[in-house]
Amino acid sequence: MPGSLEPLDVGVHIPYHFRCPISLELMRDPVTVRTGQTYDRASIESWVATGNTTCPVTRAPLTDFTLIPNHTLRRLIQEWCVANRSFGVERIPTPKQPAEPVLVRTLLSQASSESTPMQSRLSALRRLRGLARDSDKNRSVISAHNAREVLLSIVFSSTDFDDSSELKHESLAIVSMFPLSEAECAFIASDPVRVAFVVSLLFHSSIDVRVNSAALIEIVVAGTRSPELRAQICNADEIYAGIIGIFNCPLSYPRALKVGIKALFALCLVKQHRYKAVEAGAVEALIDRLADFEKCDAERALATVELLCRIPSGCDAFAGHALTVPLLVKIILKISDRATEYAAGALLSLCSASEQCQREAVAAGVLIQLLLLVQSDCTERAKRKAQMLLKLLRDSWPEDSIANSDDFACSDVVPF
Numbered sequence: 001m002p003g004s005l006e007p008l009d010v011g012v013h014i015p016y017h018f019r020c021p022i023s024l025e026l027m028r029d030p031v032t033v034r035t036g037q038t039y040d041r042a043s044i045e046s047w048v049a050t051g052n053t054t055c056p057v058t059r060a061p062l063t064d065f066t067l068i069p070n071h072t073l074r075r076l077i078q079e080w081c082v083a084n085r086s087f088g089v090e091r092i093p094t095p096k097q098p099a100e101p102v103l104v105r106t107l108l109s110q111a112s113s114e115s116t117p118m119q120s121r122l123s124a125l126r127r128l129r130g131l132a133r134d135s136d137k138n139r140s141v142i143s144a145h146n147a148r149e150v151l152l153s154i155v156f157s158s159t160d161f162d163d164s165s166e167l168k169h170e171s172l173a174i175v176s177m178f179p180l181s182e183a184e185c186a187f188i189a190s191d192p193v194r195v196a197f198v199v200s201l202l203f204h205s206s207i208d209v210r211v212n213s214a215a216l217i218e219i220v221v222a223g224t225r226s227p228e229l230r231a232q233i234c235n236a237d238e239i240y241a242g243i244i245g246i247f248n249c250p251l252s253y254p255r256a257l258k259v260g261i262k263a264l265f266a267l268c269l270v271k272q273h274r275y276k277a278v279e280a281g282a283v284e285a286l287i288d289r290l291a292d293f294e295k296c297d298a299e300r301a302l303a304t305v306e307l308l309c310r311i312p313s314g315c316d317a318f319a320g321h322a323l324t325v326p327l328l329v330k331i332i333l334k335i336s337d338r339a340t341e342y343a344a345g346a347l348l349s350l351c352s353a354s355e356q357c358q359r360e361a362v363a364a365g366v367l368i369q370l371l372l373l374v375q376s377d378c379t380e381r382a383k384r385k386a387q388m389l390l391k392l393l394r395d396s397w398p399e400d401s402i403a404n405s406d407d408f409a410c411s412d413v414v415p416f
Helices: 041-049 071-083 101-112 118-134 136-143 147-155 166-175 182-189 192-203 207-223 227-234 239-248 254-268 271-279 282-292 295-309 312-319 324-331 337-353 355-363 366-374 380-392
Strands: 005-007 013-015 030-032 038-040
Touching (some): 030 041, 030 071, 038 041, 101 118, 101 136, 101 147, 118 136, 118 166, 136 147, 147 182, 182 207, 182 227, 192 227, 192 239, 207 227, 207 254, 239 254, 239 271, 239 282, 254 271, 254 282, 254 295, 271 282, 271 295, 282 295, 282 312, 295 312, 295 337, 312 324, 324 337, 324 355, 337 366, 337 380, 355 366
Antiparallel strands (some): 005 013
C-alpha cells in the first residue's frame, strides 16, 4: 500500500514514495512527467523508448515527453541514504542533467558565430564538450542538431590552419567523440591540406590535442569507403610517426594507448603502406607496450602485429626483436579467442620465414600451447593456424616429443 515500508535483505525499509513505480527500486534520478507522476529517469526513458505513449501509473496519454527533475524528492532520498548508512545504504550521487535541445542549439549558435567574442565561443564549446562527455544520450542530442558539420567547419575554418587556435582544439575534442558520415569523412580525406593539418596536430605539445587528432584520423580512415582516399590518408607525411608517438604517452593517460592502437590498426588495414608503419617504429612500440593494453585493445594490437608480419619488412623486424616470439607464445589461450587467433597467425608468418623463430618458439613451449589450442573451443581459424604451425615445426620438436609420434597428424589442415 502507498506509504507503507517494505523490508530489504539489508534490514532497512525503503519508503514507498522513494521507489520508482516502474522498477520498484530506489530512485536515483527522480523526474516528473506532465501527469504529475514521478519516476526514475532511466525507467521512464526506457518505457517511452519501447513505444509506450501513456503514463505507466495513470494511463493518461503523454503528449509531452518532457521530464522535469524532482530535486526536492532527490534530496530527500539522498538524506535518507545518509541516515541509513549504517545499514550499508550508499548515498546516491547527484545526477548530471541531460542536454536540453534548446541549450544545445544555443551553444552551437554561439560557437559558430564569428561575431561572438572569442571567449564566449570558447565557453560554449567547453560546455558542449562537457555535455558530450557526460553520456551517450547527450551525444545523441548534440549530434541531432547538425553539430558535426558546425564543428568541422570550425576545425578547418581558415586557410592558414593556425594550430595554436584554442577554438579549433576544442572543436576537435568534441568532433572526435562522434562517428562521422561517409560524406564528412570524404570532406576531410579528399583534401590533402586538411589531412596535413590533422596530421600536424599529432605533434602538438598538448597530449589532448595529439590524442584527439589521432582519434579523428581513425574515424576518417575507418569511415572512408574509397580505397583511393584511404590510401591517400595513409600516404600522408609523418602520419605513422605521429600515431606511433602517442604510444609513448604515460600510463596515467590510458586513452592515449586506446586511441593510438585503434588508429594504427585502421592505417595498417591499407596494405600498400604498411611498410611505413614498420619504418616509423611500430614493431618496437607494439611489443614494448603489449602488456599494457586492455583486452579489446590487446586484440587489436595483436591483429596489427599479424598484419605487419604479412609483409617482409614487418616480418624481419618482429623476428629481430628478442621478445616477439616468447610474448606471442605466452599469449596463446591467455587473453581471448581472438587474441589467440592473431598470435597464432603472427607466429605462423614468423616461423614460415625464419628457422631461428622456429627454434625460439619451440624453446618458449609452443608445442603444448598449440596442442591445447587444437583441442580447445577456440575459433576454427585459430585451430587451422595452429595445425599449420604444428606441421611446419614438426622437424623442430625434440625426439621424444608427442608431435613426432606417429599418432599425431595434421592431415586436415585447411590453407588460408
